[in-house]
Amino acid sequence: MKKQFASRILFIAGFVILVLTNIFVLSGVASNRSGEPDTLIVLTERELRLKYRDSKENSGLALGLYWRVLSEDGENLHNYAYRSDPAWLDADKLEALGFNINRYLAGDSRSGIYRRLLSKEVFIVLENGGEPCKESLRRAQSAFAKVKKAYDANLHDEKQRFSFERAKERLYDEQVRGSHLFAIDAGLDPAQLRKKYADRSRFIILKGLVRPYIPSEKVRDKVSGYITKISTIRINVPLKHRRILDAVKADGPFYSSGITSPRYKVKLAVGSRYEPWIISVEKIEPIQ
Amino acid sequence: MQMNSKTDAQKRVDQIRSFQAELSIMEQEKIILLDDSKKSLLSNYHEKLIKTLSETFDIDSSNREKQLSLGMKIASFLGALGLAASVFFLFYQFWGRFSTNVQAIILIAAPVISLAATMYASYNEKTGYFSKLLGLVSVACFVLNLTMFGQIFNITPSPNACLVWAVFAFALAYASDTRLLLVAGIICISAFLSAKAGTWGGMYWLDFGERPENFFPAAVILFAVPFLPHKRFSGFDVIYRVFAMLLMFIPILILSNWGAISYLNLSSDAIEVIYQVVGFVLSGAAIWAGIRKSWPEVVNTGNVFFTIFLYTKFYDWWWDWMPKYLFFLVIALVAILMLLVFKRLRKTTIQNVQGVAA
Numbered sequence: 001m002k003k004q005f006a007s008r009i010l011f012i013a014g015f016v017i018l019v020l021t022n023i024f025v026l027s028g029v030a031s032n033r034s035g036e037p038d039t040l041i042v043l044t045e046r047e048l049r050l051k052y053r054d055s056k057e058n059s060g061l062a063l064g065l066y067w068r069v070l071s072e073d074g075e076n077l078h079n080y081a082y083r084s085d086p087a088w089l090d091a092d093k094l095e096a097l098g099f100n101i102n103r104y105l106a107g108d109s110r111s112g113i114y115r116r117l118l119s120k121e122v123f124i125v126l127e128n129g130g131e132p133c134k135e136s137l138r139r140a141q142s143a144f145a146k147v148k149k150a151y152d153a154n155l156h157d158e159k160q161r162f163s164f165e166r167a168k169e170r171l172y173d174e175q176v177r178g179s180h181l182f183a184i185d186a187g188l189d190p191a192q193l194r195k196k197y198a199d200r201s202r203f204i205i206l207k208g209l210v211r212p213y214i215p216s217e218k219v220r221d222k223v224s225g226y227i228t229k230i231s232t233i234r235i236n237v238p239l240k241h242r243r244i245l246d247a248v249k250a251d252g253p254f255y256s257s258g259i260t261s262p263r264y265k266v267k268l269a270v271g272s273r274y275e276p277w278i279i280s281v282e283k284i285e286p287i288q
Numbered sequence: 289m290q291m292n293s294k295t296d297a298q299k300r301v302d303q304i305r306s307f308q309a310e311l312s313i314m315e316q317e318k319i320i321l322l323d324d325s326k327k328s329l330l331s332n333y334h335e336k337l338i339k340t341l342s343e344t345f346d347i348d349s350s351n352r353e354k355q356l357s358l359g360m361k362i363a364s365f366l367g368a369l370g371l372a373a374s375v376f377f378l379f380y381q382f383w384g385r386f387s388t389n390v391q392a393i394i395l396i397a398a399p400v401i402s403l404a405a406t407m408y409a410s411y412n413e414k415t416g417y418f419s420k421l422l423g424l425v426s427v428a429c430f431v432l433n434l435t436m437f438g439q440i441f442n443i444t445p446s447p448n449a450c451l452v453w454a455v456f457a458f459a460l461a462y463a464s465d466t467r468l469l470l471v472a473g474i475i476c477i478s479a480f481l482s483a484k485a486g487t488w489g490g491m492y493w494l495d496f497g498e499r500p501e502n503f504f505p506a507a508v509i510l511f512a513v514p515f516l517p518h519k520r521f522s523g524f525d526v527i528y529r530v531f532a533m534l535l536m537f538i539p540i541l542i543l544s545n546w547g548a549i550s551y552l553n554l555s556s557d558a559i560e561v562i563y564q565v566v567g568f569v570l571s572g573a574a575i576w577a578g579i580r581k582s583w584p585e586v587v588n589t590g591n592v593f594f595t596i597f598l599y600t601k602f603y604d605w606w607w608d609w610m611p612k613y614l615f616f617l618v619i620a621l622v623a624i625l626m627l628l629v630f631k632r633l634r635k636t637t638i639q640n641v642q643g644v645a646a
Contacts, residue, residue, distance in 0.1 A: 004411075010463035011407045017456045018403065018430065022396050025434065029441045057377060059384030060439070118491040118498065207444055209492055232442045239387045275442050 032271035038194065039204045039270035041128060044284065045254055045262035047181045048235065050245060052253050061237040061245060063266065063278075065230060066179040070132040085213065086183055089225040094212050097122050097186060101212065101223050117212045119228050123274070124208035125185040125197050126230075132182035140174040143167050176260055183227055186210055190274065207231040207274050232276055235268070241281040248283075261286055294465070295522040297345040304334050305350075364417040365468060371421060372428030379432055391440055395433045402426035403460075410464050420466040427457045427472050447493045450480035465521055474510060474531045481506035489551060500539030501551050507535035526585045533574065533586065537593040540567045545600065567597040579633070598622065 048063040069086035091101050098120060127133075144167040151157075151164040181204075187193045190205050197203035209228040237245055248263045263286070267279040314320045322330070341347050348354040375398070383391055403426045410419035434449045457473035460466065479496075482503050486496030496502045511532035514525035540563050543550050547559030554562075574590030577583070599619065606615055 007410065007463040010459045011403070011410070014403050014426075014456055014459045014463070015400065017452060017459065018396075018399050018433075021430075021434070021452045025437050025443070026392070029437075029443070032441075058380045059382055060380070061384055062439070118489075119495050120490070121492050231444045234439075235442055236440050238440075239385070242384075273444070275444060277442060 028273065029275075032273040032275045033269075033277065035272060037200070037269035037271055038190075038274065039200050039276075040267070040279075041201050041204055041270075042265055042267050043128060043181070044265045045248075046177060047128065047179045048266050048268070049254055050249050052255075054249075061242055061249075062234040063237060063245075065181070065233050065235060067126050067181040067183055067230065068132075068136070068179050069183045069227065070135055085224055085226040088185065089210065089227070091223040093186070094210070094223065094225045097188060097210060097225075099212050099225075117214070119209040119211040121207055121231070122186045122188060122210050123190045123193055123205050124183050124210075124227060124230060125187075125193055126181050126204040126206065127184045127197070128202055128204070129180040130182065130184070130202065132184060133180045136178065136182070137174050140167075140171045144171045177254060183208075186227075204268075204270055204276075205274060206270065206276070232274075235276050235278060237278060237281070241278055244281050244283050259286075294345040294347060296519070297341040298347045301338055301341060301347050304338065308334070360415070360417055364421050368421040368424035368468060371425050375425060375428050376432055379436065383436070388440060391436070395436050399426055399429035399433050402429050406460065406464065416464065416466075419464045420468060423460045423464050423466055423469050424472070426460060427453070427469060430456050445494060447480050447483035447487075450476045450483065454480060461524075462521065467523055467527055470524055470527055471531070474527065478503070478506040478510070478531070478535055481509065499549060499551055500542045503535045503539045507532045510535065526583075529583060530585050530589055533589045533593075537567070537571065537589070540570065541593070541596060541600070544597070564597065564601065567593065571597060595626075 047066050049066055050061075050063060071085060071087055095101055099117075147160075147163045147167040151160045154160050184203075185193065185197070186208070193205055194200075194203075197205070208230040210225050211228050212223060212225045214223050244264055251263070252259070254262075262284055264281055265284055266281050268276055269279050270276045311320070311322075315322070348357045379394070379398075383394075386394070402422055406419050406422040406426050409422050410416070413419060431453055434453070437443060438445060438449075454473050454476035457469050457476060461469035461473055482505075483493040483496045485502040485505050486499060487493050489499060489502065491498065509532075510528050514528045518525045518528075544560055544563035544567050547554075547556035547563070550559045550563075552559050552562070571590045571594035574586050575594065578586030578588075578590055602615070602618065602622070606618065610618070
């Protein structure tokens with residue numbers, strides 16, 4: 001009898017857990033979306049892309065946030081999300097983000113010191129269509145001009161022809177498909193970052209992970225960091241915004257030949273808890 | 289004698305069956321002869337006791353029943369896993385066709401309905417197989433509930449989800465006396481505690497696996513839980529202890545071979561040596577404590593890890609320079625040596641028992 005009573009209490013506790021957890025989660029969502037959004041920005045297919053391949057078992061639709069960094073290396077044009085090391089994420093910036101660089105440098109390096117460095121969650125600032133975007137295009141143009149000159153001087157060289165084709169493709173990518181969204185800064189206090197980057201229609205602040213990286217030599221100047229990921233990289237598309245995207249999906253992926261400009265634009269909001277959501281999706285007429 | 293759990297009741301019935309078999313042999317060999325009245329008294333008492341226990345705990349009163357029961361347990365386990373996976377895939381298959389409000393209603397309603405069904409089955413079905421099956425589905429629905437909310441509303445992942453899943457699974461495990469749900473609860477709470485240990489160590493919570501030491505607090509806490517009274521629940525204490533030992537010994541085994549991923553600010557070699565010593569000492573201590581406290585699962589787990597630590601070391605030391613026949617001969621000799629040690633230990637234990645009996 002006593003056991004049955006205890007079991008009844010535990011089942012009721014189960015119901016209470018379910019109800020309270022759902023109230024807590026949904027009130028968090030409501031609080032994120034209430035008031036003035038922290039960011040209200042319009043992005044295109046360049047920055048928010050449909051998945052290249054869909055799972056037959058999953059009927060949901062999400063857009064992936066494509067962001068880039070401008071690395072120190074002028075030739076490196078394709079720094080997309082994976083293990084991106086931006087030029088601005090140096091030793092001083094890492095220390096400002098709370099990493100104890102000197103301690104890492106003083107430690108044992110015999111078995112690969114970089115393994116001891118841990119990721120940390122910080123706030124990342126992403127700029128849409130700013131100076132890094134222009135610089136990236138300039139780099140692609142300059143690389144193309146350099147390769148073209150070498151190819152023009154030796155039209156029968158297979159190697160030169162291959163380099164020329166690659167540079168041409170890179171430049172085309174940069175002009176037509178490359179994301180305009182660049183990670184430009186990081187910090188621990190989102191309010192301070194917002195003060196510094198006040199334009200809410202150009203700068204997005206999102207949570208992300210940063211990790212220090214020490215290349216072969218243990219020299220302070222060589223310490224740099226990379227952004228391992230942005231926490232909310234996939235943005236769910238609610239049913240009411242699916243119509244245009246389903247039609248676009250049927251036309252094939254963004255990288256298909258014949259697609260020469262972004263096919264849709266998305267109005268994206270980021271709330272007080274730095275969680276994004278889609279406000280609207282509009283079709284963009286193709287540029288002939 | 290008060291019966292607290294199904295395990296206790298089953299033990300008592302098995303004891304009665306053994307007693308009856310032994311008594312029958314003794315009667316055949318004319319060592320003891322009971323007159324009819326005593327025989328009937330004994331038989332009536334046992335039958336009545338078995339009937340009462342069967343009604344209260346749904347125990348198996350014969351070998352045939354036991355075999356069938358095992359089959360039902362396996363079927364119920366597979367059914368629970370299958371149904372839980374099916375709920376996940378069913379939602380994934382169709383959720384894109386619903387509006388956000390409908391998605392939210394389905395996700396909230398699924399665990400509530402399955403919990404109500406679990407509660408109903410628990411009170412109306414004596415064997416408990418259906419309540420266990422539904423209980424696991426209920427936990428799966430709750431996991432789906434929060435995971436999908438995360439996807440639908442683009443919520444930043446949080447370790448607190450593991451905590452609420454754990455509390456929910458524990459509540460159901462204790463309410464329906466289900467070991468499978470207890471395992472689910474233990475996995476979730478271990479993930480939560482390890483993630484928390486990771487954040488205290490300065491890392492992002494989802495990276496907690498990068499430092500195996502993060503699992504130690506969870507291991508210690510889980511090992512301590514069965515010191516609270518658990519007699520009413522079948523085999524819960526065993527599960528806590530086995531999982532606690534896995535959470536302790538697997539990280540030690542990893543660190544004893546790969547010191548670079550430790551929190552300790554020492555050279556990799558020094559860290560590996562420290563954890564090798566810790567591994568041997570703790571597994572030895574587990575065997576000792578298991579024998580002393582009569583915890584067979586602790587003795588067995590300790591034994592397994594002691595052997596793994598030992599053979600890993602042998603591999604490190606001798607695999608490269610020893611001829612293979614000699615390496616395996618050493619392994620065999622060590623196994624024989626361990627056999628002799630255990631035989632001696634067993635003999636000492638038997639002598640102690642006989643001494644106490646005398």
